[in-house]
Amino acid sequence: MTQRWLQRFDEKDPIALAKLISAVENRLPGYQELLDALYARTGNAYRIGITGPPGAGKSSLVDRLVPLYRAEAKTVAVLACDPTSPFTGGALLGDRIRMQDLVTNDDGVFIRSMATRGSLGGLAKAAQEVALVLEAFGFDLILFETIGVGQVEIDIAQAADSVVVVLVPQSGDVIQAMKAGLMEIGDIFCINKADQGEADLFYKNLQTMLSLAMRDWIPPIVQTVATAHQGIEKLKEALEKHRIFLGEEGLRARRRERLRVFIKELIEDGLRVRLWDGEGLRDLESQLERVWGKIISPHQAVQELLQKRVR
């Protein structure tokens, strides 16, 4: 990463932004130093996580929400984290292409899709790092859009200042969402496609379940029909109310906790890199030989290796 790109980044060149994000996402040489250089300028964007099961209409909601923020002259970055598996959520790419068409002439909107590629754990960390670049660029808002079917996707959405869980009114879906851990992380619940299915019953069931949680903040439920532009203003209002509820102190607590999780992940990643250097791999091979020969058990081999490397 040359100094020239950093300079163009400072001059708010969107091409330089895309370039820097790619460097971070692909861990190009020097990406860590780049993040170090930008770090002092981070921390000023409001982060919104939008998650829910495949087909709930998250992309459509984001498409409708962005113009409302743009109308207030706020700059918005959207980070859409695709799930590993193509068996779920195949429509995502199509939606993104549509959306990119919509906003291509507006410098105040930036959209980026991130795929998992490789280990699942990597995506949550990479999303956080890309968000730092977006913050340093100066965006007012960052929207994380993830499909809430796996722990990692939920982690990404959860690392936001406000989390919107999007559901569709289908019987049983509330219980499914609860099992997936979505009920605990939602600050706002959005019933999208509220003109379909058993919307009223669904609303009541969801309300009952949320009232049982005994939290200081009882998550409001907003009904939307994103494709018909219905309820989007209400969703935005709910987000603003949650921000007011959090206040300066609540926001700081959330962000500090997020930073703690991020640093822990960086450490575990760094550990893996350090461990599997030349010496580590040689040790692994010689221990493998002994385990294979049933001289020691896998557990015993591991204890010996750890003893040697960890202080």
Next chain:
Amino acid sequence: MTQRWLQRFDEKDPIALAKLISAVENRLPGYQELLDALYARTGNAYRIGITGPPGAGKSSLVDRLVPLYRAEAKTVAVLACDPTSPFTGGALLGDRIRMQDLVTNDDGVFIRSMATRGSLGGLAKAAQEVALVLEAFGFDLILFETIGVGQVEIDIAQAADSVVVVLVPQSGDVIQAMKAGLMEIGDIFCINKADQGEADLFYKNLQTMLSLAMRDWIPPIVQTVATAHQGIEKLKEALEKHRIFLGEEGLRARRRERLRVFIKELIEDGLRVRLWDGEGLRDLESQLERVWGKIISPHQAVQELLQKRVR
């Protein structure tokens, strides 16, 4: 875990088996020593992985396959690894209950469901550990049944001697399976529900794709209708052919590689435990303080912590 349970385990008491598996799955105190004690007796079961997208009929296939092995007096253990998310594959539990009814009077069959609970990474390791207990008990065959939608599920299936990828004849499904990484891991492909959809076209597409892979072993394609007991013998024959293809040497190479992956995972888990002891958590807090205050970047904090702990 008392000595008495180990003795009953040696006497082939299925209650003792279930007890020991629970101890391993739930990481009860002493479970590592238990695995150490059993380790010398492991390694004699043939492991078959069965994976594929939700709704492909994996459970039905396993239900039909097991009696064929039982007819040859082979003992069979089934390890069904449920996915994290309830949004996919809700039928699994129902199937398992049905199957358990079927075989409850046969000591030569053992069925166990494993859920993820907690971190994703944990399931692959736990499944491997439970398989060691099943091997020590003396099962001839272990069937790993997983929904191939996430990396972890694929990892579990892949840690087998022979891997069956189950698909249904739906247009586009071949490409989806390819994207999910299923095409690379399948030793045998099974088109289940072969009486539905565009079965012939699907067969041809799959065949074309598999022939492009340039492997020594071109995976055979078996067509089944599990619910109607069709093609199950053919699937079993394909599995036997693959075993013969592998031979002693090929099998040994696969198992050694599996052991390497397993030990690596144990090491990374053990590292995490060691790292986040009292001192590690205190160090994390003090570094967090400095990062929060923008004195150092997250990356710099991580480097200092690693320097201190890893040799």
